[in-house]
Amino acid sequence: MSENSELIAARMSTLSDEPAETVPAPASLVPHLREVAILLDIDGTLLDLAPTPREVWVPPGLAETLNILLRRTSGALALVSGRSLNDIDLIFAPEIYPAVGGHGAEMRLASGGEADAIKAPPMDKELKRRLAAIARLSPGILLEDKGYSLALHYRLAPQAEKAIYEEVSRIRAELPGAPIEVLPGKCVCEIKHAGFTKASGVRELMRRAPFEGRKPFFIGDDVTDESVFAIMPDFAGLSFSVGRRALGVDGHFDAPDDVRAFLSRLAQGGTNSVPPR
C-alpha cells in the first residue's frame, strides 16, 4: 500500500467512526485525486431541482470545476444519473462527460466519446403506449421517454401520485413475466427494465480504465442513489447524501449549492476561494 493509499484509508476509517464530521475538507482530498474516482449524481446533487426536467440549468462555474477535476483525476470523474446520456449531454452542452446514464442502462467512459455500453433493450412499444396513457389521469403529469424506460413525472400534479402508482401496478399485474420494475424517485415514477441499476452501472464503470483500482467518492440525493451508497465499501469508497443523511453514508451535504462549493474548492486545490456558482 502506498503512502497516499494509507493516508486515504486512514481518512476513510476516521470518517466512518465520526458521523459528526460529515464531509472531508477538500484540502485533505487534494493530494489523493490521482487515487480517487469522483462519481456525481445530477438532479438534486449537482443541479438544483426544477419544476420540470427541462428546466434545470448548469450554474456558471460548474462546468469549469468539473473540467478541472476531470484533468486532476486523469479522467476518473463520471456523472451517475437516471437521465439518458443524450439528455445529460444536452444539459451540459457543449461538455460531454463520462457517465452512467438511465439508472445503469448506458455508460460512457471517456469525456467527448461515444457510449461504450447500452445494457437495456428498447421498451416494448405497446407497454410504453399503455403506460403513457396514464398521463391522461391529470393535467400536469409529464412523460419522459428514454427509449428503454418511461418516467411519469408528477411534480406539477402531486395529488396524482397514488393514482399513478395504482395504474402502473394494474398494468404490471397483467404482465407477470415482463422483466420490468418500478423505480420511485423524487415526484417521478419510472418504469424500467429490471436488469440494471445505478449500482450495476457503477460496478461496471469501476472495472474499466481510468476508474479501475481507484477509490470512488460518490455523492447522490435520491432513493435511486441508495444502491450506489451500498456498494461503496466494496471499492473502499466513500458515499455522501444530499439534503438528508441517508443510511450507511459517510456524511452529507445540505443542498446542491454545498456540493458545488465543495467541488469548486477541491478543484481550486482545497482553498476557500470559491468561483461563482
Ligand SMILES: O=P(O)(O)OC[C@H]1O[C@H](O[C@H]2O[C@H](CO)[C@@H](O)[C@H](O)[C@H]2O)[C@H](O)[C@@H](O)[C@@H]1O
Ligand atoms: O439520477 P439523477 O441524475 O438525480 O436523475 C433522477 C431523475 O432526474 C430528473 O427528474 C428529477 O429532476 C427534475 C428536474 O429537477 C424534477 O422536475 C423531477 O421531479 C425529478 O424527478 C429526470 O427527469 C429523470 O429522468 C431522472 O431519473
